[in-house]
Structure formats: structure tokens, C-alpha cells
Amino acid sequence: MTKKKRPVIEREEVVVKFVGDSGDGMQLSGTMFSDVAALVGNDLATFPDFPAEIRAPQNTIAGVSGFQVHMGSSKIFTTGDMVDVLVAMNPASLRANLKWAKKGATILTDTDAFDDKAIEKAGYKKDPLKDGSLESYNVIKAPITTLTKESLKDLNIDNKTAERSKNMFALGILYYIFNRDLKPSFHYFEQKFKKKPELIQINKVVLQSGYNYAETIEALESVIQVGPAKMEKGRYRNITGNTGTAWGLLAASEKSGRPLFLGSYPITPATEILMELAKHKSLGAKVFQAEDEIAGICSAIGASYAGSMACTTTSGPGLSLKSEAIGLAVMTELPLVIVDVQRGGPSTGLPTKSEQSDLYQALFGRNGECPVIVVAASTSENCFYYAYMAAKLSMEHMTPCILLTDGYLGFGSTLFRIPKMADMPPINPPMAQANDPEYKPYKRNPENLVRQWAIPGTEGLRHRIGGLEKENIMGTVSTDPMNHQIMTDLRAGKVDKVADYIPEQEIDGDPTGDLLVVSWGGTYGAVHSAVQQMRKEGKRVSHAHFHYIMPLPKNTGDMLKGFKKIVVCELNSGQFVNYLRMKFPMPNITQFNKVQGLPFMINELTDKFNQLLEEK
Amino acid sequence: MDYVNMTVERSKVQLTKTDFESDQMVKWCPGCGAHAILAAVERVFPKIGYRKENFCIVSGIGCSSRFPYYVNTYGIHGIHGRAAAISTGVKIANPRLSVWMATGDGDSLAIGGNHFIHIIRRNVDINILLFNNQIYGLTKGQYSPTTPMGKVTKTSPQGTIEHPFTVGELVMGAQGTFFARVPDNNINMMTEAMFEAAKHDGTSIVEIMQNCIIFADKAHNEVTGKEVKDETMLVVKNGEPMVFGKNHEKGLVLRDTRLEVVEIGKNGITTDDILVHDQYSQDPGIHLMLAKIAPPNYPMVFGVIRSAMFPTYDDMVEEQIKYAKETSKIRNVDDLLNSGDTWEI
Numbered sequence: 001m002t003k004k005k006r007p008v009i010e011r012e013e014v015v016v017k018f019v020g021d022s023g024d025g026m027q028l029s030g031t032m033f034s035d036v037a038a039l040v041g042n043d044l045a046t047f048p049d050f051p052a053e054i055r056a057p058q059n060t061i062a063g064v065s066g067f068q069v070h071m072g073s074s075k076i077f078t079t080g081d082m083v084d085v086l087v088a089m090n091p092a093s094l095r096a097n098l099k100w101a102k103k104g105a106t107i108l109t110d111t112d113a114f115d116d117k118a119i120e121k122a123g124y125k126k127d128p129l130k131d132g133s134l135e136s137y138n139v140i141k142a143p144i145t146t147l148t149k150e151s152l153k154d155l156n157i158d159n160k161t162a163e164r165s166k167n168m169f170a171l172g173i174l175y176y177i178f179n180r181d182l183k184p185s186f187h188y189f190e191q192k193f194k195k196k197p198e199l200i201q202i203n204k205v206v207l208q209s210g211y212n213y214a215e216t217i218e219a220l221e222s223v224i225q226v227g228p229a230k231m232e233k234g235r236y237r238n239i240t241g242n243t244g245t246a247w248g249l250l251a252a253s254e255k256s257g258r259p260l261f262l263g264s265y266p267i268t269p270a271t272e273i274l275m276e277l278a279k280h281k282s283l284g285a286k287v288f289q290a291e292d293e294i295a296g297i298c299s300a301i302g303a304s305y306a307g308s309m310a311c312t313t314t315s316g317p318g319l320s321l322k323s324e325a326i327g328l329a330v331m332t333e334l335p336l337v338i339v340d341v342q343r344g345g346p347s348t349g350l351p352t353k354s355e356q357s358d359l360y361q362a363l364f365g366r367n368g369e370c371p372v373i374v375v376a377a378s379t380s381e382n383c384f385y386y387a388y389m390a391a392k393l394s395m396e397h398m399t400p401c402i403l404l405t406d407g408y409l410g411f412g413s414t415l416f417r418i419p420k421m422a423d424m425p426p427i428n429p430p431m432a433q434a435n436d437p438e439y440k441p442y443k444r445n446p447e448n449l450v451r452q453w454a455i456p457g458t459e460g461l462r463h464r465i466g467g468l469e470k471e472n473i474m475g476t477v478s479t480d481p482m483n484h485q486i487m488t489d490l491r492a493g494k495v496d497k498v499a500d501y502i503p504e505q506e507i508d509g510d511p512t513g514d515l516l517v518v519s520w521g522g523t524y525g526a527v528h529s530a531v532q533q534m535r536k537e538g539k540r541v542s543h544a545h546f547h548y549i550m551p552l553p554k555n556t557g558d559m560l561k562g563f564k565k566i567v568v569c570e571l572n573s574g575q576f577v578n579y580l581r582m583k584f585p586m587p588n589i590t591q592f593n594k595v596q597g598l599p600f601m602i603n604e605l606t607d608k609f610n611q612l613l614e615e616k
Numbered sequence: 617m618d619y620v621n622m623t624v625e626r627s628k629v630q631l632t633k634t635d636f637e638s639d640q641m642v643k644w645c646p647g648c649g650a651h652a653i654l655a656a657v658e659r660v661f662p663k664i665g666y667r668k669e670n671f672c673i674v675s676g677i678g679c680s681s682r683f684p685y686y687v688n689t690y691g692i693h694g695i696h697g698r699a700a701a702i703s704t705g706v707k708i709a710n711p712r713l714s715v716w717m718a719t720g721d722g723d724s725l726a727i728g729g730n731h732f733i734h735i736i737r738r739n740v741d742i743n744i745l746l747f748n749n750q751i752y753g754l755t756k757g758q759y760s761p762t763t764p765m766g767k768v769t770k771t772s773p774q775g776t777i778e779h780p781f782t783v784g785e786l787v788m789g790a791q792g793t794f795f796a797r798v799p800d801n802n803i804n805m806m807t808e809a810m811f812e813a814a815k816h817d818g819t820s821i822v823e824i825m826q827n828c829i830i831f832a833d834k835a836h837n838e839v840t841g842k843e844v845k846d847e848t849m850l851v852v853k854n855g856e857p858m859v860f861g862k863n864h865e866k867g868l869v870l871r872d873t874r875l876e877v878v879e880i881g882k883n884g885i886t887t888d889d890i891l892v893h894d895q896y897s898q899d900p901g902i903h904l905m906l907a908k909i910a911p912p913n914y915p916m917v918f919g920v921i922r923s924a925m926f927p928t929y930d931d932m933v934e935e936q937i938k939y940a941k942e943t944s945k946i947r948n949v950d951d952l953l954n955s956g957d958t959w960e961i
Binding site: 310 | 638640667668669670672674675677684685688689690691692693694695698700701702703704705706707708709710712713730731734933936937939940941943944946947948949950952953954956957958959960961
């Protein structure tokens with residue numbers, strides 16, 4: 001397709017961001033661009049960045065929607081801090097995103113969108129394309145709307161439809177810049193628009209025209225080449241964290257033989273899990289969209305009692321509403337997976353932004369002494385694995401498990417090496433056998449303190465459970481003071497004993513050194529990258545990233561002792577750090593926090609680590 | 617649309633009351649109406665004939681909600697107001713269970729009002745025994761959503777200033793398919809209504825006018841009391857005219873758009889003019905009127921007021937799963953993981 005040989009610039013990694021009005025089709029352009037990157041073997045991570053409103057007023061900052069793609073020929077850990085190529089379809093999107101563009105970044109704009117009104121609406125005093133404020137960038141000014149309409153004039157398309165495909169023109173320009181093959185996208189159109197064949201041709205023509213235009217104007221003198229990444233052999237796919245979570249739950253259900261029940265209520269950014277599971281009735285998944293968050297979890301508790309692998313999915317405010325019911329599941333000692341896709345809080349907070357501020361709520365947010373297992377995923381890809389493990393631990397230990405992910409993991413996508421179900425760890429729930437003369441509701445396995453799961457309908461196991469305190473072993477209602485002490489200790493002991501069944505905490509780097517960087521959950525990519533950078537510079541820094549929060553891995557305390565300083569990095573005001581301090585009161589534990597609804601940037605982390613290393 | 621009519625497995629032997637008696641001490645106050653309800657349940661369960669392991673009783677919080685502990689079946693004593701949601705989960709997870717819910721006017725109409733209307737709207741096949749004693753008993757005497765306006769209680773020393781719910785009206789408003797009203801002093805009527813509820817596919821509400829002997833004693837006496845009940849209670853039977861009075865001399869007719877009480881033999885009224893009860897009518901119009909009327913101008917209607925056939929939520933869940941299993945290419949999680957756009961590296 002390339003007529004002239006262009007010089008090639010090899011890049012190990014590139015960050016591209018598509019921004020425009022919501023409704024400009026930026027999510028689709030971004031997804032298609034990343035799919036093509038995946039096909040040529042790049043590793044990648046993507047993140048959609050959209051407003052809470054479905055369609056905010058046109059051409060306003062509030063209405064800007066974006067999609068970021070980080071692709072590389074080496075392992076990609078984050079969705080990227082600063083952007084190499086910014087596609088800005090209108091003045092508002094340019095204004096909102098210019099701060100993320102590297103100096104010298106390539107910026108592609110649709111000059112047709114930069115009329116006086118739109119410029120003013122975006123809050124610019126002068127046209128940024130003309131006032132010289134973009135001189136330090138490589139700006140490609142293309143009349144994209146006009147050219148799109150022009151390219152379709154032989155097809156007799158109405159203006160509106162023509163304008164709507166301008167995102168494909170911009171994508172065509174990017175394909176030229178990155179020397180991508182157009183054929184996979186053509187194929188994609190053929191699949192996507194099977195029922196509307198006219199759209200296949202429109203999109204093909206516009207994509208090709210964008211490519212041709214870029215070639216004609218020689219949009220960039222050179223090709224940006226990102227080669228294939230060295231990846232473990234296997235079959236791959238792209239996956240978002242929320243899809244991964246949904247699939248992990250389905251996998252655990254299949255492995256355990258317990259049918260999946262999901263009782264949930266829509267809430268950003270967790271809704272995709274509910275929608276995804278609703279698609280998979282062929283796997284027996286029973287998905288109940290409840291009338292509220294409380295009914296979501298309570299239906300799940302009912303289903304759990306009836307023998308299902310029961311789940312409920314939510315985000316922070318929803319977790320608050322579920323608190324009392326989590327207590328019921330703790331008291332009745334029933335398995336239950338509660339997925340909290342965290343977002344900015346408190347209250348409604350920042351629904352589409354990410355935070356790690358629900359940790360206290362997950363650990364402590366209930367009445368009474370009410371411990372649960374808490375697990376956190378750290379990448380979009382491993383949401384699958386940790387959802388699976390949350391379900392496994394919950395069923396095998398007959399207690400609720402809260403899985404913490406967050407909006408970034410949930411919405412973001414990474415490449416996912418497809419596992420085989422045969423290789424997934426076994427799940428063996430402690431099912432009570434029919435007519436077992438020894439069966440008692442609260443009789444326990446002495447090794448892990450777990451009671452048996454006796455399912456209604458089974459002969460010879462009729463029993464009653466409930467939220468009132470129960471007599472140990474027999475399970476009848478009891479207000480005996482000593483019994484309450486025993487049961488309280490047993491419920492706590494049972495969760496503590498989970499530590500015998502989870503892996504020890506790993507350290508990335510040396511087991512001793514000047515600084516141990518501790519993190520948990522969705523900050524893995526940024527913190528890992530920052531620590532690697534420091535280690536390359538020869539600094540004695542190691543990284544411990546936690547997935548198992550309650551209980552902590554058994555070696556946690558010993559591990560912390562190997563370092564002069566410890567810094568716990570999290571996107572809250574210091575919840576994990578205080579939890580660690582409570583468990584391991586050590587004076588050298590410091591913290592680094594950010595609560596802006598934004599992920600950590602690698603350089604802000606390295607700055608902090610360097611500062612800690614320099615301080616005496 | 618075809619429905620999978622799930623049937624609950626029947627017991628191979630004839631069960632009796634003792635099969636359902638639990639070994640727990642029943643801790644309701646002596647003289648509480650709940651004792652009679654328990655007796656009715658222990659009587660009706662063997663009559664229904666399901667395996668004893670296939671009964672599951674779910675409750676919320678309140679005096680009524682201690683019920684699961686007193687019946688030897690599977691059971692969950694839940695949290696306040698949420699019994700409807702818990703029951704829904706039990707039934708969807710295992711439609712082969714006969715799920716019964718014990719709840720009260722506070723549990724289901726105040727804190728659990730949302731779940732109550734939605735379980736009815738969905739028509740999940742659950743039998744709900746609503747103990748309506750018009751008071752909060754377990755917390756010792758505060759007014760509830762069914763306490764008559766003006767009633768003096770511990771939280772309304774000058775009388776309540778709230779309009780009470782009429783349970784039947786709420787049920788019809790939520791598109792209920794089954795509604796029966798029974799007094800706690802008539803075990804036969806209770807047992808019959810519970811049996812009808814068990815037969816009905818869908819959410820069945822049996823409102824039991826229950827006496828709280830401590831905090832709202834004789835609250836229902838103006839209607840269900842021995843001295844007055846002939847004049848104040850109209851017990852409907854399907855296919856029979858709606859008559860009441862000591863000698864069945866009174867009846868209901870529909871005049872214009874309203875029910876009217878008439879005397880048979882006066883003004884040319886004969887038994888043929890009296891409305892005949894059709895509990896199976898899909899149209900809830902008359903059922904709603906029957907549920908709503910009350911003394912002094914009307915009798916209060918008891919018995920099975922509505923029992924209309926509509927598809928149940930749990931049947932439709934099974935139907936959709938069956939269809940998906942027959943038609944989907946994704947038969948296991950390996951299929952799912954490898955579906956769509958994947959590639960080899």
C-alpha cells in the first residue's frame with residue numbers, strides 16, 4: 001500500500017489518545033486502533049475516559065470523551081502517562097487533553113471543528129491552531145469533516161451520516177502514520193454492519209480516504225514503527241477488567257459445579273459485569289437485576305443458601321447499602337462473592353473516575369465483629385484470576401469474600417493469555433451429604449474451622465440459620481455470653497486461617513534494601529514501572545504488590561523487616577498503610593497518596609522514592 | 617409462550633403435623649395470634665403433600681419472622697425487610713423448592729416495602745404469609761404502616777397522622793396475581809387460603825389479620841370479633857354470590873362503578889342480582905374493590921379474593937436458560953474464553 005519508502009522510527013512504546021465530543025465515535029476509533037495493534041503482536045493496555053453524562057452539551061469540556069491506547073514491543077504495564085499522538089476532534093477536547101501531550105507530540109485536529117463558536121465554548125480566547133500556542137507540537141491540521149463529506153459525495157449519503165463517519169477518516173490518517181494494514185478493519189466493518197451493508201462501504205471509503213489523504217500530504221515524514229512484543233506463547237485476546245471478572249466467576253462456577261447466581265443493581269463502573277453475565281445463560285448463569293443494591297445482595301444470600309455460587313457486583317455507594325446483608329452472610333457462614341469496582345467517593349463522588357478508597361469499608365464497614373476475606377485484582381487481565389480465587393476462597397471457607405477492582409481496571413483492557421479450564425486450580429466446596437447423621441449446622445472442620453454447606457431439598461439435613469447468634473455446633477438461637485465469645489472467635493479464626501491457603505507475598509526485587517515500595521490493587525502497573533526504573537538506575541528498591549488483603553499473606557511481617565524504609569502507595573488517604581501499621585506497628589512505614597480520581601504517574605512515584613532515599 | 621411448569625417433588629409417604637414440628641421453644645407471647653398461624657401451617661404442609669425437604673421458609677425481622685425456627689423445614693431468618701429479596705434468590709436458585717415467607721406489616725410494608733412490591737410485580741412463585749397486627753410488636757408498640765389513622769401508640773401519643781396502607785390495594789397496585797385475607801381466629805379459613813396459595817403459581821399474599829395481645833389487643837375485633845363478624849365479614853368463595861349477614865340476607869352488587877350493599881328480598885333484589893365471585897378473573901377491577909371495602913359502610917372481604925394465572929418469573933428464568941442452552945454455541949467456559957476475536961502468539 002505504501003508507495004514511497006518512508007524512513008522508519010522504531011519505538012518501544014507509544015501512547016495514542018483519541019478525544020472528541022461524546023458521540024464523535026472516539027471509543028470505536030480507539031478500539032479499532034488497539035485491535036490492529038494487537039494483531040501485529042504489540043502488547044497493549046487501553047482505557048476509555050468518558051464523562052458521567054451520556055451526551056453532555058456539544059463542544060463543551062464536560063462533553064469530552066476519550067480513548068487511550070498504550071502499545072509496545074515490550075511488556076506494557078499501564079495505560080500510559082503522557083501521550084505521543086493526540087487525535088483531538090474539536091477545541092474542547094484539545095483544551096482538556098493538551099496537558100497530557102508530551103512536548104513534541106503529534107496532534108491531529110479537525111480544523112472544520114475549530115469555528116469561532118466552538119473555540120469560545122471550549123474556553124479559548126483565540127483559535128489555538130492559529131495563535132502559536134501549539135508551536136512546540138507537531139500539529140496536523142486537516143479539514144476532516146469537509147474531506148469526509150467529499151470522499152462520500154459519489155455515494156449520495158446524507159450530510160449527517162457522512163459527518164458521523166469522520167472518526168474513520170481520522171483513524172485512516174493514524175493508520176498511515178503507524179503504517180497499519182487496513183484490511184483487518186475492512187473485515188471488521190463487514191462483520192459489524194452485516195445488517196446495514198451501506199455502512200460497510202461508507203466506512204471503508206472514509207478510512208481509505210483518510211489514509212490516502214495522509215499519504216498525499218505526507219502527514220509525517222517517517223513511519224512510527226512499534227514492533228511485536230515478546231510474549232509468552234499461547235492464544236490471546238483483548239479483555240476488559242469487568243469482562244474478566246464476569247468470566248472468572250463463570251469459570252469458578254463451572255469448576256466448583258455450583259451454578260452461578262448474580263443478584264445485582266446497575267451502578268457505574270460495575271454494570272458491565274452484570275450485563276456480561278446476563279449474556280451467558282447458556283452456561284446456566286442466573287442473573288437477577290434486583291430493585292436495589294440491598295435486594296441484589298439479599299437475593300444472592302438466598303441463592304447461596306439454596307446452593308448456588310452467589311455473587312453481587314457493585315461500586316462504593318452500593319457496597320455501603322449492602323453492609324447489613326454482608327453481616328447476615330458472615331453470621332450464616334454462607335459463601336458469597338461481593339465485587340466492588342471502586343470509584344471516587346464519598347457519596348456519589350466521581351462515578352467514572354477511579355480510586356482505592358473503599359478499602360476501609362471492605363475491611364471494617366459493618367456492625368459487629370464482622371470479618372470477611374478481601375482480595376484485590378491488579379490488572380484488567382488478572383481480574384479473571386482474582387474473581388476466580390475470590391469465589392474459590394469464599395466457597396471453600398464458607399464466608400463472604402469481597403473482591404476489590406476499580407474503574408480503571410474495569411473499563412481498561414489488556415491482552416489476556418487464554419487459560420485452559422483444566423489448568424485452573426480445583427474448587428471443592430464443603431458439601432454436606434444427604435442423611436449424614438453427624439450433620440450439624442455449625443459443626444466445623446477443625447483444620448480450617450469451616451462449616452458444611454447443606455442445601456435445601458437434601459434429605460436428612462433440614463436446618464434453620466439466620467442473623468441471630470447461633471449456638472456453636474447445634475446452630476440453634478443462643479444468647480449465651482460465652483457462646484457469643486466462642487462464635488465471634490470462630491468467625492474471625494476462620495478468616496485468619498485462609499492465610500494457610502493463599503500464596504506467600506512475593507517481592508519483586510531483592511528481599512532487603514533501602515526502600516520497599518508497597519502497593520495493592522489497580523496501581524500495579526504504575527508502581528511496578530516506577531520501581532523498575534529505579535532499579536535500572538541501580539537503586540536498592542524493591543516492590544511488594546498485595547492481592548490478598550484480608551487475611552494478609554503469612555510472611556508479610558517478616559518481609560517488611562528487610563528494608564530500611566517502607567512506602568505504601570495508594571489512591572486514597574492512606575487506608576492500606578494504616579491497616580499495615582495496625583498489624584505491624586513499625587516506625588519506618590511511610591505513605592504516598594493521591595485522591596484526584598486519577599492513576600499514579602510514573603514520574604511522581606519515582607520523585608517520591610528518590611526523595612525518600614535521600615532523606616536520612 | 618410455553619412455560620416449564622416446575623412441580624415440587626411430592627412426599628412418598630403421607631406426612632403429618634409432627635413431621636413439621638421443630639424442637640425449639642415457641643417464644644411468642646401467650647395468646648398471640650401467631651400461635652394459630654403456626655398451627656395452620658403445620659396442618660397445611662402435610663396436606664400440600666410435598667417432600668418435607670422441599671419446603672423452605674424465609675423471614676425478615678419482627679415477631680412474625682421468628683417463624684422459620686418453629687417449623688422443621690429448611691429456613692432462613694433474614695434481616696429486616698429483606699425476606700422478599702432472600703426468598704426470590706432461593707426460588708430462582710432452586711425452583712423445585714416450595715418457598716414460604718413469614719413477614720409482618722412493618723417488615724414488608726415499611727422497611728421492606730420496595731422488595732414487597734417488586735416480588736409481586738415479578739410474580740415469583742413464593743407464598744407470603746403477612747402477619748398484619750397493625751403495630752410494631754418486637755420493638756414494643758410503635759405504629760406501623762397499617763395502624764389506623766388517629767391510633768394512639770408509643771410513637772403517636774396524640775394519635776397517628778398517617779394514612780394506613782390497605783394490604784390488598786397495595787398488592788393489586790403492584791399487579792398481584794394472588795391475594796387472600798384471613799382472620800387469625802379461624803384456622804380452617806387460614807388453612808384453606810394457605811392451600812390455595814400453595815396451588816397458585818406466582819406470588820401469593822395471604823394477609824392474616826393477626827392479634828397482638830400486648831400492644832394492639834383486639835385491633836381487628838371491630839371486624840373479626842364474634843359479636844360483630846356476621847355483619848362485618850364477607851367470606852368470598854369462587855363461583856358463589858357474595859353474601860353476608862347472619863342469615864346471608866345481605867349481598868354486594870355493582871351499581872355504576874361502585875359496589876353497593878343490598879338486602880336480598882328488599883326493593884326487588886333477589887339472590888340472582890348479587891355479584892358472583894370469580895377469583896380467577898385476570899382483570900383485577902372487582903378484586904381491587906373487594907380488597908378495599910371496609911366497615912362501617914361495607915363488610916370487609918375475607919377468603920381468596922384474587923387468584924389469576926400469569927406467567928411466573930422463575931418459570932421464565934428456566935425457559936430462557938433452556939433456550940440459551942439449546943441454541944448457544946458457547947457450552948462451557950473454554951468455549952467462552954476462546955470465543956470472538958482471539959489470536960495465537
